Amino acid sequence: MRPHQGAADFAANPVPPGAVPDLVICERAAHTYGTGITAVVAVHDVTCRVLPSTRVAITGPSGSGKSTLLHLMAGLETTTAGALWWPGLGGYPLAHPGRIGIVFQGPSLLPALDALENVAFPLQMAATGDHDAKELAWDAMRRLGITDLAGKLPQELSGGQAQRVAVARVIAADPALILADEPTGQLDHHAGGLVIDVLLQAADELSAGLVISTHDPLIAHRLPQQWTMNDGRLLDPTLTPTGMTTARSAGRS
Numbered sequence: 685m686r687p688h689q690g691a692a693d694f695a696a697n698p699v700p701p702g703a704v705p706d707l708v709i710c711e712r713a714a715h716t717y718g719t720g721i722t723a724v725v726a727v728h729d730v731t732c733r734v735l736p737s738t739r740v741a742i743t744g745p746s747g748s749g750k751s752t753l754l755h756l757m758a759g760l761e762t763t764t765a766g767a768l769w770w771p772g773l774g775g776y777p778l779a780h781p782g783r784i785g786i787v788f789q790g791p792s793l794l795p796a797l798d799a800l801e802n803v804a805f806p807l808q809m810a811a812t813g814d815h816d817a818k819e820l821a822w823d824a825m826r827r828l829g830i831t832d833l834a835g836k837l838p839q840e841l842s843g844g845q846a847q848r849v850a851v852a853r854v855i856a857a858d859p860a861l862i863l864a865d866e867p868t869g870q871l872d873h874h875a876g877g878l879v880i881d882v883l884l885q886a887a888d889e890l891s892a893g894l895v896i897s898t899h900d901p902l903i904a905h906r907l908p909q910q911w912t913m914n915d916g917r918l919l920d921p922t923l924t925p926t927g928m929t930t931a932r933s934a935g936r937s
């Protein structure tokens with residue numbers, strides 16, 4: 685695909701030294717699954733920015749494109765129209781953005797490993813030494829106040845405890861951007877609230893951007909910002925193309 689004009693502009697006008705670059709810029713980004721009569725336009729014409737200070741909940745009906753947008757932001761899917769890029773996560777062009785942690789909906793822990801081993805596992809895969817990986821994992825669990833869960837197997841954890849371990853696994857890798865897809869979808873309000881608390885705490889401690897999707901308006905309102913998706917579109921009057929122009933112009937000055 686030909687680079688979108690916005691992305692090309694950015695390549696020619698990188699963020700000046702000292703400015704905090706956006707973690708993610710979406711400019712009229714779209715994603716269509718499949719082709720022909722089976723094509724599904726999951727995300728359409730989405731323009732938005734994610735900054736290190738972003739703490740946003742995306743709400744919207746089932747099928748409105750929330751997960752697809754998060755997958756685009758994570759680099760797990762690519763845009764089929766428009767552009768999405770990661771100025772603060774390695775510049776442009778960038779095939780695969782680094783330092784993005786994802787919390788998935790539902791169980792994601794490896795059943796044969798205890799909680800500490802689950803948190804350490806991705807670090808070990810990333811070639812951090814075994815000892816260092818366990819230390820970083822322990823530190824992440826300590827920050828979230830869940831070291832008492834370290835030796836438990838996933839089957840011994842409640843849904844809320846397992847999600848907090850999954851958050852620890854993400855923050856142990858020191859992400860600059862945390863994406864959480866319905867992290868409280870299977871939890872009651874109390875357990876869901878605790879998971880949101882640890883996500884907000886982690887984002888603040890790491891100065892990381894935080895984007896979560898949720899069906900639950902009460903959960904969404906625990907975050908300072910709310911965006912709404914409907915039918916693949918992001919509905920937010922503050923996220924106009926004019927705002928995008930301002931953002932990119934600021935990067936050039």
Ligand SMILES: Nc1ncnc2c1ncn2[C@@H]1O[C@H](COP(=O)(O)OP(=O)(O)OP(=O)(O)O)[C@@H](O)[C@H]1O
Pocket residue numbers: 717718724725726744745746747748749750751752753
């Ligand atoms: N892998 C896929 N192949 C084809 N279509 C898909 C795929 N994933 C999602 N879709 C379709 O894309 C649209 C958006 O789906 P998406 O999962 O992004 O919505 P969502 O807002 O996250 O929904 P939910 O709240 O149910 O999780 C839906 O119509 C869905 O059926």
Ligand SMILES: [Mg+2]
Pocket residue numbers: 750751752865
């Ligand atoms: Mg979804």
